[in-house]
Amino acid sequence: KFTAIRVEKEKLCKECTNLQFFRRLDIPLSSLKSEGTVRVVVGTFSPRDFAGFRQKISSISSHWHLHVVEEAKSKIYILLLYLEEEGKKISDLFKKFAFNKFVFPCEDRIPVEEIKRLQMLIQNAAAIEKKLVAEGKKFTVHLNNLKIVYDVLSQEIVKREAERNLGVTQATFVLEGWIKKKDFATIKKKMAKITTEAEVAVIAPEKDEEYPVVIDNPKVFQPFEAVTKLYGLPQHIELDPTMALASFFIIFFALCLTDAGYGIILA
Numbered sequence: 001k002f003t004a005i006r007v008e009k010e011k012l013c014k015e016c017t018n019l020q021f022f023r024r025l026d027i028p029l030s031s032l033k034s035e036g037t038v039r040v041v042v043g044t045f046s047p048r049d050f051a052g053f054r055q056k057i058s059s060i061s062s063h064w065h066l067h068v069v070e071e072a073k074s075k076i077y078i079l080l081l082y083l084e085e086e087g088k089k090i091s092d093l094f095k096k097f098a099f100n101k102f103v104f105p106c107e108d109r110i111p112v113e114e115i116k117r118l119q120m121l122i123q124n125a126a127a128i129e130k131k132l133v134a135e136g137k138k139f140t141v142h143l144n145n146l147k148i149v150y151d152v153l154s155q156e157i158v159k160r161e162a163e164r165n166l167g168v169t170q171a172t173f174v175l176e177g178w179i180k181k182k183d184f185a186t187i188k189k190k191m192a193k194i195t196t197e198a199e200v201a202v203i204a205p206e207k208d209e210e211y212p213v214v215i216d217n218p219k220v221f222q223p224f225e226a227v228t229k230l231y232g233l234p235q236h237i238e239l240d241p242t243m244a245l246a247s248f249f250i251i252f253f254a255l256c257l258t259d260a261g262y263g264i265i266l267a
């Protein structure tokens with residue numbers, strides 16, 4: 001919902017900005033639509049392209065009317081009327097001279113009135129956006145839990161995608177994944193015992209591919225891996241902090257027990 005509101009607000013802002021340059025037009029926006037044999041377009045040229053377009057259109061047609069609505073430093077905003085029968089030639093000129101066409105809502109309001117309406121809608125969208133941000137901040141207390149859920153679901157998605165890609169052909173499939181380097185020989189040996197129609201090989205990782213992380217510690221430290229996983233696994237270029245955490249965990253846990261025992265004795 002937040003993204004939809006933001007996209008809608010940006011769309012309204014763009015429409016409002018474009019209309020600002022046509023605010024001097026004292027005609028309803030519905031009058032800017034093509035009817036019958038007359039085509040009506042509004043948009044912008046760069047000053048250089050506008051000069052070339054004006055010169056060229058004069059040489060290929062005499063049934064047109066061009067009105068300069070606004071001149072800015074880098075853009076010229078125009079209103080052009082021409083006959084439908086000459087649409088192909090005019091469209092080719094638009095492409096040649098980089099014409100940027102605007103499409104306004106077909107409203108019975110003049111540009112100034114439409115600008116006011118859009119500004120009100122923008123204010124309403126901004127208020128809703130602000131409210132959603134405030135509501136979102138309430139969920140920051142659950143941020144760590146949400147990160148854990150995200151990691152779990154991400155891994156589940158990877159597993160499901162791998163399962164979906166198993167049946168590539170009617171007779172064969174290719175399964176790619178990561179294993180511990182020390183387990184490769186064991187897996188290859190066990191696979192050979194199961195079937196002779198399978199091949200296990202090492203392949204190079206893709207460029208910029210993210211490496212999965214597996215922590216591996218002596219058995220005495222393995223119970224403390226839960227502490228490391230609780231706060232997040234290290235990157236593949238970082239050191240495994242499990243052994244260091246285990247030392248501090250044992251020391252401070254012992255201190256807590258000592259303090260508790262001392263407190264009980266004093267009591």
